[in-house]
Amino acid sequence: MQQLWPASVGDPDLIELYRTPPGPWLRLNFVTSLDGAGHVGGRSAPLSGPADKRVFGVLRMLCDALVVGAGTLREEGYHALRLDAARRDWRVAHGLSEYPVLVVASARLDLDPAHRAFADAPVRPIIVTCAGHDPGPLADVADIIAAGEGEVDLAAAVAQLRERGHAHILSEGGPRLFGSLTAAGLVDELCLTVSPLLAGPGATRITAGAPVDTPEQFTLRHVLLDDGLLFLRHSR
Structure with a gap:
């Protein structure tokens, strides 16, 4: 892997390159084609490659919580959020829990409690949904956070995650979640x-939803x- 900017000598240390400032931080990780597609045949995997998976793994290792939408969980074939022994050791040595927690956003709570992301999870996942839903058997496999009426209030949900100690949040989408986080001004x-x-x-693009009034400069x-x-x- 070659670093183009800023210049460096030798193989870049990905962990240091992707370290974030202390304190609360919300990071998005996405892949796109040259012409702006967020998927090929309904999945992002054809756009990826070994180096992308390497960065993907480092970003997961660095976060406290990984947030995905319910559609992305199903369409991308998510497994339980697990790390290899070396990455777990790194986390523990740097004051993090052994595993990050998986957080699934679902306004309708239309999730299967037998899904492998829940059933095989090394730590209890969290489901973020709207107030008034009966979680039923989902409460047996995940903690439930209610935030918002009719649609998930992401600002309130993120605040609750941070109250639980999940300061560094990573999101892998999908597009509607990306758009909603952007509209709420939560993306760092x-x-x-x-x-x-x-x-x-x-x-489709990597982001979706209603237009925002003012684009943000990064x-x-x-x-x-x-x-x-x-x-x-x-x-x-």
Whole structure:
């Protein structure tokens, strides 16, 4: 892997490159094609590659909580959120819990308690939903956070996650969750992998939802290159 900017000598230390400031931080991690597609055939995996998976693993290792939408959980075939022994050891040595916690956002609470992301989880996941839903058997496999009426109030949900000690939050989408976090002004950082593919018409963008009134300006922190994939890190 070659670092393009800022310049460095030798192989970049990905952990240090992706370390965040102390305190609360919300990071998004997405992959896109050259022509702005967020998926190929309904999944992001065809846009990825070994280097992308390497960054993907580092970002998961660094976070306290990983937030995904219910649709992404199903469509991308999520497994339980597990780390290998070396990454668990790194977390413990740096004052983190052995595993990050998986957080699933679902306004309708239409989730299967037998899904492997819940059934095989090394730590109890969290489900963020709207007030008034009966969690039923989901309460047996996850903690339930109620935030908002009719749709999830992400600002309130993030505040509750931070009250539980999850200061560093990573989100892997999907697009509607990305759009909602942006609209709520909660995004501190975007890690974007640009795949050297033209996906063609039809695929959706990595963000979706109602337009925002004022676009936010972010600053480029680094650019990495590996096997044609560009890794961009932008933050406030």
